[in-house]
Amino acid sequence: MKPSAERAQVLVVGGGPVGMLLAAELAERGVHTVVLEAETKPRDAPRAGTLHARTVQTLLRRGYLSVPDATDPGDPRARRSTGFHFAGMPLLRIPAPTVEGPPVLGVPQSALEETFAARAQEAGAVVLRDHTVCEVRSSERSGRVTALTGDGTRTFEADYVAGCDGARSVVRT
Ligand SMILES: Cc1cc2nc3c(=O)[nH]c(=O)nc-3n(C[C@H](O)[C@H](O)[C@H](O)COP(=O)(O)OP(=O)(O)OC[C@H]3O[C@@H](n4cnc5c(N)ncnc54)[C@H](O)[C@@H]3O)c2cc1C
Known part of the structure; x- marks a missing residue:
């Protein structure tokens, strides 16, 4: 199957600092990477500094x-x-x-997240905001992920799914 937003080599769930950094590093090595992030825009609430x-x-x-x-x-x-x-x-x-x-x-965490996200996108990673992952299924060969978006649900498939969705991770659950 050809790479697309719905079919990635690596699907990164969560676009915080860990997810965006992983996406940047993978995309710079030519790995087709898609990030699914629940928030519609980067958070500017102060966190790590x-x-x-x-x-x-x-x-x-x-x-x-x-x-x-x-x-x-x-x-x-x-x-x-x-x-x-x-x-x-x-x-x-x-x-x-x-x-x-x-x-x-x-360094404010929000600034670092934006740096990682910009580099991930420059390298070709696809970042989809307003995508809240609600279900993850795995088979021997791939992972299938369902996300809720403002327009309904979308399903994604990938060789690998990386759980970068923070402390209350849906992927780990
Ligand atoms: C007040 C505060 C101060 C802190 N100070 C420091 C500090 O000074 N130094 C330090 O090193 N650390 C500090 N930390 C800790 C630091 O913020 C965390 O370690 C860091 O945010 C973890 O990054 P992460 O990418 O793993 O997860 P997060 O930053 O939690 O990112 C997870 C991302 O996944 C998204 N997500 C979650 N669920 C889903 C889903 N189902 N579908 C799609 N997306 C989803 C979220 O919207 C989020 O963008 C602080 C934390 C807080 C709250």
Whole structure:
């Protein structure tokens, strides 16, 4: 079956920071990814506001955050990267972080979610808002997901369903 909004390789249920980041990472690797998010727009209610050291380091390395010196194009350290192979996969590259980020960084969760969502969509992920998943069924080969939308119900199928729908997860239930 051809990829479409209804037929994805990976269906991500929940477009919070975990779901949007997963979608961005998958889509950048060419995986056809569809995000189903219940809310009609990103939440702006204050939630997480602080990133700690390992998260700052990881997000910097993957290019989701920038700190002043890390993006200076005149700084030769900004271009440092090393090619390597691993587990039979050739032509891998890993860039060295140009600077370590601060141990703690104030970033509103809503801003981070928008950064992840924008990068996911730039890479080709489909983000469908106003889609509240109400049922998940799995077979040996695929997952089938039903979502309630403003216009009725829609059914989706995917090779994998990722439950990124927060603490009261329908997928886990
Ligand atoms: C007041 C507050 C302060 C916090 N402060 C910090 C902090 O300073 N630092 C920190 O690291 N963490 C903090 N946290 C925790 C942080 O907000 C959570 O760890 C984070 O939101 C979890 O991300 P998530 O993507 O797993 O889930 P969520 O952010 O809960 O996202 C889940 C998404 O799934 C969607 N969804 C849910 N059910 C469905 C469904 N059935 N169908 C479709 N979509 C669905 C929701 O609309 C939501 O967008 C704080 C939390 C709160 C509430």
